[in-house]
Amino acid sequence: MNRTISEFMVLVGVFLLLxxxxxxGYPAATPGLPHTFLSGxxxxxxxxxxxxxxxxTEDRVLAQLGLFTPAAYIVLASANPAALWFSxxxxxxxxxxxSMAFYLAFCANRPSMGNxxxxxATLGGAALLFPPFxxxxxxxxxxxxxxxxxxxxxxxxxxxxxxxxxxxxxxxMALRPDSxxxxxxxxxxxxxxxxxxxxxxxxxxxxxxxxxxxxxxxxLALLWSIGRLDRYKISRSAAVLRIIYLTLxxxxxxxxxxxxxxxxxxxxxxxxxxLLLNEYFGVxxxxxxxRMLAVILVLILVAERIACYV
Numbered sequence: 001m002n003r004t005i006s007e008f009m010v011l012v013g014v015f016l017l018l019x020x021x022x023x024x025g026y027p028a029a030t031p032g033l034p035h036t037f038l039s040g041x042x043x044x045x046x047x048x049x050x051x052x053x054x055x056x057t058e059d060r061v062l063a064q065l066g067l068f069t070p071a072a073y074i075v076l077a078s079a080n081p082a083a084l085w086f087s088x089x090x091x092x093x094x095x096x097x098x099s100m101a102f103y104l105a106f107c108a109n110r111p112s113m114g115n116x117x118x119x120x121a122t123l124g125g126a127a128l129l130f131p132p133f134x135x136x137x138x139x140x141x142x143x144x145x146x147x148x149x150x151x152x153x154x155x156x157x158x159x160x161x162x163x164x165x166x167x168x169x170x171x172x173m174a175l176r177p178d179s180x181x182x183x184x185x186x187x188x189x190x191x192x193x194x195x196x197x198x199x200x201x202x203x204x205x206x207x208x209x210x211x212x213x214x215x216x217x218x219x220l221a222l223l224w225s226i227g228r229l230d231r232y233k234i235s236r237s238a239a240v241l242r243i244i245y246l247t248l249x250x251x252x253x254x255x256x257x258x259x260x261x262x263x264x265x266x267x268x269x270x271x272x273x274x275l276l277l278n279e280y281f282g283v284x285x286x287x288x289x290x291r292m293l294a295v296i297l298v299l300i301l302v303a304e305r306i307a308c309y310v
Contacts, residue, residue: 014067018074024305025081035085042086046094047077047267053097054274061104061239062275068282069274076270079210079301081308083264092129093267099123100246100271103140108239111147113157119144120161128169130268131192132257137162139249143242196256206304213297218247218273220290221280228279240279246272 026040051070059065077083083090102118109115119140127134141158148154170182203211222244229237250272254265281294 011067014071018071021075021301021305022078022084025078025084025308027309039086040084043084043090046086046090047074047083049094050077050097050267050271053101054271057101057104058275058278060101061108062236063233064282066278066282069278072277073270073274075301076214076274077264077266079304080207080264080266083267087264088129089264089267092126092133093271095122095126095129096133096268097271099126103144104239104242107144107147107242108235111149113153116144116148116154116157117161120158121164124162124165127189128165131189132253133268134189134193135253136246136249139245143245147238204304204307206300206307210297210300210304213293213300214273215251217280217293217297218251218276220293221276222247225276225279240276243272243275243279247276 022044051073054073055065055070058069077093099119099122102115102122106112106115106119120137123133123136123140145151145154170185173185225240225244229240232240247269250269254269258265280290
């Protein structure tokens with residue numbers, strides 16, 4: 001009974017800390033975005049949904065359940081105050097979270113046609129909102145095809161599922177009198193996938209420290225996980241390896257296609273990074289040095305939030 005009460009109090013404490021952290025970002029200036037109650041509510045709902053998807057993925061694929069991964073995602077995704085107000089990128093991140101969940105389940109747990117179709121269809125939907133996500137398709141294909149028993153069926157199902165959201169979108173747009181022609185749509189999609197022109201990127205010192213320290217923590221977690229792959233079960237090893245692929249790929253994509261410093265790229269990059277960090281910070285035999293790194297990162301996050309009002 002005492003243990004149950006203790007666990008409940010820990011849960012309440014974590015929830016209150018996350019709520020305080022999240023709420024502290026609302027007054028921060030985020031020019032150019034709609035500051036409405038509905039916009040903030042939608043953004044919060046999507047960030048929470050992404051955290052829940054990560055926790056379910058962790059339970060289903062990695063066979064572990066804890067508070068670290070969803071808490072880390074909420075903190076990292078909302079570090080940029082721009083993430084607290086809804087944008088199309090929020091919708092893209094939600095679809096990407098679903099796609100990752102299906103993809104990891106296919107590669108590490110159950111290589112079913114349902115998981116395969118779900119991974120590709122949601123990736124196609126995410127690409128409609130943020131075209132650079134289509135560059136993840138080769139990563140998905142190369143890393144997942146080995147798990148398929150029937151390779152031809154894999155390729156046909158993958159292509160059809162990826163094209164399904166695009167076909168539905170074109171079908172809906174065709175009903176509008178001012179709709180774009182398909183060739184114009186695909187030309188715009190290609191421009192979105194290849195346009196690397198950046199707007200002004202101005203990071204505060206605290207933000208730059210947070211990005212660099214998070215990257216360092218992710219790199220250490222990556223190296224830590226690679227060194228432990230032979231200790232994991234086959235399914236867990238397959239999942240961790242693909243989380244590493246996603247971490248590297250999404251980090252590179254957001255670095256190349258980041259439009260400006262107000263863009264909440266952490267909504268996407270924190271998805272695999274949170275799972276990866278849990279492999280490093282969430283294990284019982286975590287070394288004192290890694291715990292110190294986690295404490296420093298938390299302090300940097302707090303300093304960055306305070307810097308928003310200075």
